[in-house]
Amino acid sequence: MNEQGISRRQVLHIGAATLAGSALSDVLSGPARAATASAASPLYFARFGVDEGLIRGALAAALSKGGDYADLYFQHRVGSSFMLEDGAVNRAFKSVELGVGVRVVKGDQVGYGFTEDLTREALQQAALTAAAIADGPSRELPQRFHVGDPKASRYAVKLRWDDVRPEQKLPILNRLNERTFAADPRVKKVSISFNDESSVVLIADSTGRIVEDVRPMTSCYLGCVAEQNGVREQGAYNVAGREDLSFYSEERLARMVKEAVARTVVLFEAVPAPAGEMPVVMAAGSSGILLHEAIGHGMEADFNRKGTSIYSDKIGKPIAKPFVNIVDEGTQQGARGALNVDDEGNDVGKTMLVQDGVLTTYLHDQISAKHYGVAPTGNGRRESYQYAPMPRMRSTYMLPGPHKKDEIIASVKKGIYATNFTNGQVQIGAGDFTFYVKNGWLIEDGKLTRPVKDVNIIGNGPKVLEQVDMVSDDLEIDEGGWTCGKDGQGVPVSQGLPTVRVASITVGGRTTGKRG
Amino acid sequence: MSKASPELYEVAQLAVDLALKKGASAAAARAAKSRDVEVRWRDGKVEQVQESTTRGVSLALYVDGRYAAVSSSDLRRDALETFIADSVVMTRSLAPDPHRALPDPALYAGRREMDLQIEDPAYLTVSAEKRRTLSKEMEDAARAVRGAEAILSVSSGFNDNRTESVRIASNGFSGDRVETTFFIGAEVAVKDADGRRPSDSSFAGVRFVGELPAAAEHGRIAAERALSRLGAKKVASKSMTMVLDNRVAGRLVGALGGPLSGQALQQKRSFLEGKLGQAIGSKLLHVSDDPFVPKGFGSRLFDGEGLAAKERPVFEDGVLRTYFIDTYYGKKLNMAPTTGGMSNLSWRLGERSREELIRAAGEGIYVTGFLGGNSNATTGDYSLGVQGFVIRGGALGEPVAEMNISGNQLELWKHLVAVGNDPYPYSTLRTPTLVFDGVSFAGL
Numbered sequence: 001m002n003e004q005g006i007s008r009r010q011v012l013h014i015g016a017a018t019l020a021g022s023a024l025s026d027v028l029s030g031p032a033r034a035a036t037a038s039a040a041s042p043l044y045f046a047r048f049g050v051d052e053g054l055i056r057g058a059l060a061a062a063l064s065k066g067g068d069y070a071d072l073y074f075q076h077r078v079g080s081s082f083m084l085e086d087g088a089v090n091r092a093f094k095s096v097e098l099g100v101g102v103r104v105v106k107g108d109q110v111g112y113g114f115t116e117d118l119t120r121e122a123l124q125q126a127a128l129t130a131a132a133i134a135d136g137p138s139r140e141l142p143q144r145f146h147v148g149d150p151k152a153s154r155y156a157v158k159l160r161w162d163d164v165r166p167e168q169k170l171p172i173l174n175r176l177n178e179r180t181f182a183a184d185p186r187v188k189k190v191s192i193s194f195n196d197e198s199s200v201v202l203i204a205d206s207t208g209r210i211v212e213d214v215r216p217m218t219s220c221y222l223g224c225v226a227e228q229n230g231v232r233e234q235g236a237y238n239v240a241g242r243e244d245l246s247f248y249s250e251e252r253l254a255r256m257v258k259e260a261v262a263r264t265v266v267l268f269e270a271v272p273a274p275a276g277e278m279p280v281v282m283a284a285g286s287s288g289i290l291l292h293e294a295i296g297h298g299m300e301a302d303f304n305r306k307g308t309s310i311y312s313d314k315i316g317k318p319i320a321k322p323f324v325n326i327v328d329e330g331t332q333q334g335a336r337g338a339l340n341v342d343d344e345g346n347d348v349g350k351t352m353l354v355q356d357g358v359l360t361t362y363l364h365d366q367i368s369a370k371h372y373g374v375a376p377t378g379n380g381r382r383e384s385y386q387y388a389p390m391p392r393m394r395s396t397y398m399l400p401g402p403h404k405k406d407e408i409i410a411s412v413k414k415g416i417y418a419t420n421f422t423n424g425q426v427q428i429g430a431g432d433f434t435f436y437v438k439n440g441w442l443i444e445d446g447k448l449t450r451p452v453k454d455v456n457i458i459g460n461g462p463k464v465l466e467q468v469d470m471v472s473d474d475l476e477i478d479e480g481g482w483t484c485g486k487d488g489q490g491v492p493v494s495q496g497l498p499t500v501r502v503a504s505i506t507v508g509g510r511t512t513g514k515r516g
Numbered sequence: 517m518s519k520a521s522p523e524l525y526e527v528a529q530l531a532v533d534l535a536l537k538k539g540a541s542a543a544a545a546r547a548a549k550s551r552d553v554e555v556r557w558r559d560g561k562v563e564q565v566q567e568s569t570t571r572g573v574s575l576a577l578y579v580d581g582r583y584a585a586v587s588s589s590d591l592r593r594d595a596l597e598t599f600i601a602d603s604v605v606m607t608r609s610l611a612p613d614p615h616r617a618l619p620d621p622a623l624y625a626g627r628r629e630m631d632l633q634i635e636d637p638a639y640l641t642v643s644a645e646k647r648r649t650l651s652k653e654m655e656d657a658a659r660a661v662r663g664a665e666a667i668l669s670v671s672s673g674f675n676d677n678r679t680e681s682v683r684i685a686s687n688g689f690s691g692d693r694v695e696t697t698f699f700i701g702a703e704v705a706v707k708d709a710d711g712r713r714p715s716d717s718s719f720a721g722v723r724f725v726g727e728l729p730a731a732a733e734h735g736r737i738a739a740e741r742a743l744s745r746l747g748a749k750k751v752a753s754k755s756m757t758m759v760l761d762n763r764v765a766g767r768l769v770g771a772l773g774g775p776l777s778g779q780a781l782q783q784k785r786s787f788l789e790g791k792l793g794q795a796i797g798s799k800l801l802h803v804s805d806d807p808f809v810p811k812g813f814g815s816r817l818f819d820g821e822g823l824a825a826k827e828r829p830v831f832e833d834g835v836l837r838t839y840f841i842d843t844y845y846g847k848k849l850n851m852a853p854t855t856g857g858m859s860n861l862s863w864r865l866g867e868r869s870r871e872e873l874i875r876a877a878g879e880g881i882y883v884t885g886f887l888g889g890n891s892n893a894t895t896g897d898y899s900l901g902v903q904g905f906v907i908r909g910g911a912l913g914e915p916v917a918e919m920n921i922s923g924n925q926l927e928l929w930k931h932l933v934a935v936g937n938d939p940y941p942y943s944t945l946r947t948p949t950l951v952f953d954g955v956s957f958a959g960l
Contacts, residue, residue, distance in 0.1 A: 091583050110564040113566065189783050189785070234894040309713065310712060310713055422890055427714070430715070432901070456922070458887065506960075511754050511957070
């Protein structure tokens with residue numbers, strides 16, 4: 001309920017993108033009271049209080065000025081968060097969002113409007129607003145609408161979040177709290193947030209297609225502050241997925257506690273990281289942040305279509321060693337970045353960004369796919385009905401390579417082993433990117449010696465990919481709750497990496513030299 | 517200065533009434549409606565136009581000593597009633613929290629009566645044509661600069677917003693706010709010889725459309741800034757003087773906001789705990805939280821909880837003078853609430869311009885942009901990606917990129933050696949150019 005200042009408002013929309021791990025402040029987004037899904041009929045017409053006639057009317061208005069294509073994106077999202085602080089689950093947050101976005105496309109120009117009032121008049125008005133991007137005679141709609149069959153089921157949810165009572169969630173938070181305090185006497189504060197949502201979307205477009213999807217999401221953040229000899233450190237661990245309550249198995253909860261505490265108390269032993277160029281070994285798992293920033297954003301086709309990505313004009317060219325293969329996909333069961341269909345209603349598959357070291361495929365939405373004359377790759381995504389879709393990543397990772405983790409660490413005389421990250425950012429055109437290492441180790445003479453903490457690493461995408469000279473066979477997809485930000489829209493993503501060596505990159509530690 | 521629409525008063529009052537009817541002992545609601553129009557222009561034509569009005573209500577519920585906060589955009593009467601009833605039930609499932617309560621009504625009192633000048637009555641007169649024309653002017657000016665043949669793409673745009681909100685609390689608070697903003701900006705991408713495609717931008721925001729600066733200036737500046745990035749390289753790692761551009765200095769100043777909050781203090785996540793009355797920075801660090809800046813983007817008569825706004829010194833001659841304490845953490849910390857969040861910052865300015873500060877610095881790095889990185893609120897350690905220009909012999913030299921600065925906030929602010937005369941007007945933090953010596957830069 002804060003009256004926010006508006007310094008964050010941005011009028012500019014190119015050039016930079018961010019990635020952040022889930023944070024306590026980052027809580028609300030949404031679920032829905034869904035009936036059991038069945039094929040063939042637009043199950044959610046009733047939920048939105050709409051019917052085919054209303055959809056037809058809105059799409060006709062959308063194309064009344066000669067747009068090439070139009071779509072409607074209905075969304076009902078309910079999210080809830082329970083938070084624990086000072087030993088008690090003593091606050092909850094809940095949000096409901098209901099609305100429809102209308103998009104009209106003319107060439108590569110887009111008109112967009114949305115309304116939270118789903119009456120015929122309001123929908124018509126939003127459609128006419130979007131229609132104004134074009135300026136010509138109206139277009140015909142198809143005779144019939146076809147409801148697409150759900151082709152995939154990547155969220156195996158037995159119990160919908162709407163049907164989970166608070167009493168079923170609270171013991172999870174309380175258990176995590178008790179175990180975290182019990183794990184180490186140095187732990188002084190524990191904070192936990194447990195979030196879930198379900199989002200029902202119905203997409204109807206001017207080709208006559210109607211597609212529905214019901215998307216669950218859950219995440220849990222466990223943070224702790226520890227104290228030793230008057231020094232305090234904070235650390236955290238979080239998990240996320242398109243999963244139900246069964247996601248929170250004993251094994252997962254135990255891992256959360258173990259990792260959160262270990263990542264915090266190790267900081268008491270940490271030394272400042274060195275400064276300058278050196279080899280960096282990226283640990284398997286959340287190190288996928290390297291791919292997200294170094295290449296993922298640069299391969300989103302909107303930047304390439306505009307010529308503003310450092311990867312523009314590089315398709316078909318070798319950019320990395322032949323054992324480097326990089327994938328973006330949305331098909332991993334239960335992954336935070338998984339989707340049955342994207343936010344334009346297209347099938348979601350597996351896209352090879354880099355195959356055998358060669359730059360292969362951009363990530364497309366419908367506009368860029370048409371521009372390049374290729375099929376959409378299922379990367380058209382949006383934060384909610386309030387935004388037009390654009391090419392976005394889903395789950396981005398590197399396939400296993402020919403080396404072994406031990407051999408990679410042993411190969412480094414002096415460098416950093418980076419294990420845990422909080423956030424990253426990239427300049428898509430210049431290619432410069434960063435990721436913030438919360439936990440890591442010094443490598444000295446091929447051995448992990450002392451822990452390091454809180455150091456930013458900065459590099460340039462194509463240069464760093466050339467520097468990836470060892471890739472291990474131990475690929476892990478991170479289970480953490482990553483949110484990717486682009487043009488002010490946040491979408492959930494996954495990432496992963498096997499252990500990888502970057503031969504040289506700038507580590508932003510502290511200089512030991514004299515004042516300059 | 518107009519009042520928010522009666523419809524919003526009705527929604528907020530209805531939400532509070534329903535909450536009490538469904539079993540809450542106290543409640544506070546905020547109803548808001550916001551119209552936003554944005555034109556994005558790229559390479560000779562409109563790229564995207566978006567126009568929308570969004571509305572919603574958020575509600576703080578106090579039920580049997582328990583607390584929850586909920587929000588909905590579904591304002592249909594039946595839906596709202598069901599939502600609030602469900603929310604009250606949800607709140608009952610929580611642990612009681614003796615520290616949760618609406619603010620002491622005494623703190624609502626003394627609200628200043630003044631016109632903050634944050635609403636332009638001419639808002640609705642902005643035409644679609646004006647938005648397009650200004651956007652085009654920015655592109656044309658960008659493409660007219662010397663060296664424009666290296667330009668790959670020019671994006672420009674116009675965004676305007678009008679937001680009205682009403683806050684009502686069951687213990688006697690009622691207040692509203694109507695504000696408008698107008699932003700223009702341009703971003704230019706250029707092609708470098710080595711295949712990099714750096715970009716830079718320039719933008720401006722105002723409360724009154726008639727006060728927008730010349731659009732062409734921003735197009736020109738964006739292009740010149742982007743072109744100046746050509747050939748950027750990292751330089752050797754070492755400790756140097758940093759001249760920090762006023763448009764990005766907020767990145768460092770903003771990192772002090774979290775650790776000054778009641779939550780960070782109470783949760784032992786603040787390196788500024790126990791430092792009230794102590795010198796945190798050099799004597800040049802002299803800043804107040806000023807909610808009454810005319811036309812300011814953070815200006816307000818009451819804060820997010822309804823507390824009457826007050827001007828407060830944050831740092832005086834380097835000494836920390838206030839924390840940002842809301843009602844809840846105030847009770848937990850046994851401290852009097854101040855306010856839960858910053859409004860605008862007002863700096864004690866220096867006398868020199870950025871150019872004079874660069875000349876006086878002699879050698880160092882002029883930082884014009886940050887890239888990622890983070891600042892640890894618990895320890896004060898920071899590590900941030902930077903770009904900018906080498907300063908050599910008091911003049912700007914070649915562009916640098918892919919560099920990083922690291923250190924600890926407690927150390928950094930003691931090395932604040934100069935403050936410029938140029939507060940950045942387009943942000944709530946209103947930072948002038950800042951100069952620090954002995955900053956650790958990592959590069960080669």
